[in-house]
Amino acid sequence: MDINYYKEYATLERQHWWFKVRGKIISRLISASIQNKENKPLTILNIGAATGKTSELLSKFGTVTSLEYDQDCCNYANQQFNLTIIHGSILDLPFKDEEFDLVCAFDVIEHVEDDLSGVHEMKRVCKRDGQIVLTVPAYMFLWSHHDVVNHHFRRYTLKSLKDLVKKSDLLTVRATFFNTILFIPIAIFRLLSKMIPDKIIRKGAGSDATLHTYDGLISRILYRIFSWELSMLKLFNLPFGVSIFISLSKNNS
DSSP states (O other): OOHHHHHHHHHHHHHOHHHHHHHHHHHHHHHHHOOOTTOOOEEEEEESOTTSHHHHHHGGGEEEEEEESOHHHHHHHHHHHOOOEEEOBTTBOSSOTTOEEEEEEETOGGGOSOHHHHHHHHHHHEEEEEEEEEEEEBOGGGOOHHHHHTTOSOOBOHHHHHHHHHTTTEEEEEEEEESOTTHHHHHHHHHHHTTSOHHHHOOTTOOGGGGSOSSSHHHHHHHHHHHHHHHHHHHOOBSOOSEEEEEEEEOOO
16 A cells, blocks of 8 residues: 555644544543553553554553564564564464453454454454453444545444454443534534535545544634543443444453
């Protein structure tokens, strides 16, 4: 893939309003759900690390091992950001059984045709008292060019995601939607965009994230609106949204 794609994505991960708030939400939800009574540094596996921003986010919780399927992306991130991202697949994780306290895959399993095998592998490398964290895109009716350009196989409902993890005998610790406040305008845009040629409304890699500048007035407003969910998620789970967060534990009974 063109190196310009990785450069664009690296900038998006670090500067775009959606990625900034998403990172804060994920960090807050992990802090609230991980079972770490001794407050010791965790051993963490970050699957689908891309250009490394999520690994930087997870480093506050312990030592992070990063894995990325795209070899060119690994090379770019390792050279550009002085990271150590391992090339590998969620379907065949190059780690021993029960190696990590926390196993994460942020917006990864929708890229895998056999998502159940991916969840099985995450369970395998997670310690008996560890946790697994997933985020996924929600609702197939929101399917758009954004999903096509990002090589998605599916989007999920909360029920379909819970059904998937149950097949691996995993227990849900917390499950909630997020990106809820902006759900209606995003849904309207996604539905209308199917009737508009992509080249008219999209640039660069073609994902939704390229539709706004990083530091314009609209982006600052959207950042503030999306950030309200940080307070909401302290109090309750959100009933719908563009994305889903789920944290899981092993069934050790």
